Amino acid sequence: MTHLPKFTVALLHPRYWLTWLGIGTLWLVVQLPYPVLYRLGHALGHLAQRVMKRRAKIAERNLELCFPQMSQAQRDEMVHKNFESVGMGLLETGMAWFWSDRRMARWTEERGMDAIKAQIAQGRGILLIGVHFLTLEMGARIFGMHLPGIGVYRPNDNPVLDWLQTWGRLRSNKDMIDRKDVKGMIRALKNCDVIWYAPDHDYGPRTSVFVPFFAVEQAASTSGTWMLARTSKACIAPFVPRRKPDGKGYELIALEPECDPPLDNAETTAAWMNKIVEKCIMMAPEQYMWLHRRFKTRPEGVPSRY
Structure with missing residues (x-):
């Protein structure tokens, strides 16, 4: 596995004091009762929409293109x-990292995970499809409480945040692996592990193919799903971490694993995967990360969508 960051005295250097202040503030805030956090998250989201005008335009453009x-x-x-979900997502990151298992269990429930456990028992690895919902950190914590897996991540440039996100995510999961360590992912899948994987964003032209995504006919989509599933023979299992309305907590919905996906070529697999991603998104569309420039990569000579 990737060498994971460890806590060292260097992380207490004055240059990181402002980061630690922010972390401490977040820890204090998430001690509040959840109904209060629910209202506070929505208020933060309203503020964010007024401040993050460029991101609001990106979200609107994505919705216009997709629907x-x-x-x-x-x-x-x-x-x-x-944006209400954006505000909640900030607090949910703190909740996922700092809440006790007991408090998490009080506000969360899961369904559909028995089918995933059954495939592992039969000797299959699981490529766990974690779509970029704003509840994703909560989803990682909830899933790991029931079935610990291995998270795929991008190291943070800030070493304090890099250590903290790793510490937080390992509270209920087994390990973390750098998203560039493809061989490590394949080894883990062949070892019947659960590997977290998010194929729904635009990761650039080098490892992408152009296939439909919602109403966009040529959306840059990762070829990694095809490569990982073909090489490892793992089952593909999507899940949706969904925030319930009116401050009633969270539900993690695991969809039925697919152990015989279409693997003819990267385009076929990516198009099939995008249909699954669409299905997941439509289970909680307001909670999806529409602020990402999903269609920034275009075929050569085709003008920008933004």
Whole structure:
């Protein structure tokens, strides 16, 4: 596995004091009762929408591209709800990292994981499809409490945050692996482990193919799903960590694993994977990370979508 960051005295250097202050503040805030956090998260989201105007425009453009039939009023409402989810996502990161198992269990539930456990028992690795919902940190914690896995991550440039995110995610999971360590992922899958994997973002032209995603005919989509599933023979298991309405907590929904996915070529697998991602997104569309420039990579000579 990737060498994981360890806590050292160097992390207490004055240059990181402001980071530690932010971490301490987040820890204090998430001690509040969840109904209070729910209202606070929505308020933070309203503020973020006024401040993050560029991201709001990106979210609106993504919705326009994906759902051309959606009216302007519907898009405006979706963007508003999406930013409420952005505010909650900040607090949920602290909740996922700092809450006790007992408190997590009180506010969460899961369903559908028995089918994943059954495949592991039969000697199959699991490529766990974690779509980029704003609840993803909560989803990682909840899933790991029931079935610890291995997270795929990008090391943070700030060493304090790099150590903290690793510490937080390992509270209920077995290990972390750098997203560039493809051989390590394949070894883990062949060892019947659960590997977290997010194939829904635009990761650039080098490892992408162009296939449909919602109403966008040529969306840059990773070829990694095809390569990992073909090489490891793992089952593909999507899941959705969904925030319940009205401050009632969270549910983690594991969809049925697919152990015989279409692997003819990278395009076929990516198009199939995008259909699964679409299904997951539509289970909680307002909670998806629409702020990401999903369609920034275009075929050569094709103008920018933004």
